[in-house]
Amino acid sequence: MENSYSDSYKAAGVDVTAGYRAVELMKQHVARTALPGLLGDIGGFGGLFELDLSGMPHPVLCAGTDGVGTKLKLAFLMDKHDTVGIDCVAMCVNDIICCGAKPLLFLDYIACGKNLPEKIASIVSGVAEGCVQAGCVLNGGETAEMPGFYPEDEYDLAGFAVGAVDKSRILDKNSVAAGDVLVGIRSSGVHSNGFSLVRKVFDVENNGGLNKRYDELGMSLGEALLAPTKIYVKPVLAVMEQLTVKSVSHITGGGFYENIPRALPEGKRAKISKKTAGTLPIFDIIQKTGKIPERDMYNTFNMGTGMILIVGKQDAQKAVEILNANGEDAHVIGFIENGEKGIELC
Missing domain, CATH: 3.90.650.10 (PurM-like C-terminal domain)
Known part of the structure; x- marks a missing residue:
C-alpha cells in the first residue's frame, strides 16, 4: 500500500497511511492469538476461520457483542490504553459461556478522532491478551478514523465474539x-x-x-x-x-x-x-x-x-x-x- 495516500483526505482529517502503520504495529499482537483453524492474515476484507466440529454432532453457533462503556474515560484521563481491550473481550466471551459455548473468534471495532498508530496498537495489544486468556482467535477488526465525530484524543471500543456448543450441551x-x-x-x-x-x-x-x-x-x-x-x-x-x-x-x-x-x-x-x-x-x-x-x-x-x-x-x-x-x-x-x-x- 506504499502508493496509497490522499492529501485531500488527510486535509479533511483522515490519514490513511496512519491506518496502514497501525495495522503493521498490531500484527505482532494479533499473532499471539493464532490457533488451528485460522486462515489468512489481517488486512483482508474478512476473517476466515475453519471450524473443527469433531465432538459436536449437532453444532450450534453462539454470538455476543459488547463494548467497554464509559470506563474508557478513565483510560483517557490516565493515558493507559493497553488493558481496555481485555475488558472488551471479557464482556463478550463471558456472556457466551453462559450458554455453554466455547469462544472461537473475536472481532474488534475502534472508532477514533485521530488515528495515532502507537495508541491503536496499544489498544489492540489488550484485545489480543484478552483473546489469549479466552482461548480464541483475534480474527480481524476495523479502525475508523472519524474527525469531527470524536475528539482527537478519544475513541470508542466494541467487539463481537462467536463460539460454538453442541446442541445437547446448551445450558438449560x-x-x-x-x-x-x-x-x-x-x-x-x-x-x-x-x-x-x-x-x-x-x-x-x-x-x-x-x-x-x-x-x-x-x-x-x-x-x-x-x-x-x-x-x-x-x-x-x-x-x-x-x-x-x-x-x-x-x-x-x-x-x-x-x-x-x-x-x-x-x-x-x-x-x-x-x-x-x-x-x-x-x-x-x-x-x-x-x-x-x-x-x-x-x-x-x-x-x-x-x-x-x-x-x-x-x-x-x-x-x-x-x-x-x-x-x-x-x-x-x-x-x-x-x-x-x-x-x-x-
Missing part, C-alpha cells in the same frame, strides 16, 4: 431446581459496568482523585478502577467438562438483581448470603464516598462476584475445587428455593 435454565447451589467466582473489581455512577461519585474528570492512594486497595483509585475485567472462560469450561452445570450468570450492569434472575426459570428464586459472597474494598469505598444505598449497589455493580454457576448440591464442592485449581477464588454463596423469580439477599 429450566433444569434449575430447589436445593441447587450457587457457586460464586470472585471478580477483579468493578469490571466494565457502572462507570457512569463511578465517575459521578468521584467526579473524576474534575478533581484528579484517580491518583489518590487507598491502603485497603494497595494502589491508587485509578489503578483499581482500571483493573481489567476477569475472563472466566477456561475455568468455567473446565467445570462444564467434569460436572453438570445447570445455568450461569455473568454479573454485569444491573448487578445481582438484574443478572441472576436471567439464569433462573419461573417459580425459582436465589437466596444469597451477603457475608459469604463478600465484597471487595473498592465497592465499600464507592458506597461510602457516594452515600449509595445498599440495594442500588447490588443493582449496579458485581460487588466482588463476577460470575455465578448453578449446580446440583452434590456437585457444589467439586465445582469449587475445580475453579480454585484453575486459579479462581470460588465459594458457595447461596441456594435455589421455590418462589417468585428473583433474588433475596440475607
Whole structure:
C-alpha cells in the first residue's frame, strides 16, 4: 500500500497511511492469538476461520457483542490504553459461556478522532491478551478514523465474539431446581459496568482523585478502577467438562438483581448470603464516598462476584475445587428455593 495516500483526505482529517502503520504495529499482537483453524492474515476484507466440529454432532453457533462503556474515560484521563481491550473481550466471551459455548473468534471495532498508530496498537495489544486468556482467535477488526465525530484524543471500543456448543450441551435454565447451589467466582473489581455512577461519585474528570492512594486497595483509585475485567472462560469450561452445570450468570450492569434472575426459570428464586459472597474494598469505598444505598449497589455493580454457576448440591464442592485449581477464588454463596423469580439477599 506504499502508493496509497490522499492529501485531500488527510486535509479533511483522515490519514490513511496512519491506518496502514497501525495495522503493521498490531500484527505482532494479533499473532499471539493464532490457533488451528485460522486462515489468512489481517488486512483482508474478512476473517476466515475453519471450524473443527469433531465432538459436536449437532453444532450450534453462539454470538455476543459488547463494548467497554464509559470506563474508557478513565483510560483517557490516565493515558493507559493497553488493558481496555481485555475488558472488551471479557464482556463478550463471558456472556457466551453462559450458554455453554466455547469462544472461537473475536472481532474488534475502534472508532477514533485521530488515528495515532502507537495508541491503536496499544489498544489492540489488550484485545489480543484478552483473546489469549479466552482461548480464541483475534480474527480481524476495523479502525475508523472519524474527525469531527470524536475528539482527537478519544475513541470508542466494541467487539463481537462467536463460539460454538453442541446442541445437547446448551445450558438449560429450566433444569434449575430447589436445593441447587450457587457457586460464586470472585471478580477483579468493578469490571466494565457502572462507570457512569463511578465517575459521578468521584467526579473524576474534575478533581484528579484517580491518583489518590487507598491502603485497603494497595494502589491508587485509578489503578483499581482500571483493573481489567476477569475472563472466566477456561475455568468455567473446565467445570462444564467434569460436572453438570445447570445455568450461569455473568454479573454485569444491573448487578445481582438484574443478572441472576436471567439464569433462573419461573417459580425459582436465589437466596444469597451477603457475608459469604463478600465484597471487595473498592465497592465499600464507592458506597461510602457516594452515600449509595445498599440495594442500588447490588443493582449496579458485581460487588466482588463476577460470575455465578448453578449446580446440583452434590456437585457444589467439586465445582469449587475445580475453579480454585484453575486459579479462581470460588465459594458457595447461596441456594435455589421455590418462589417468585428473583433474588433475596440475607
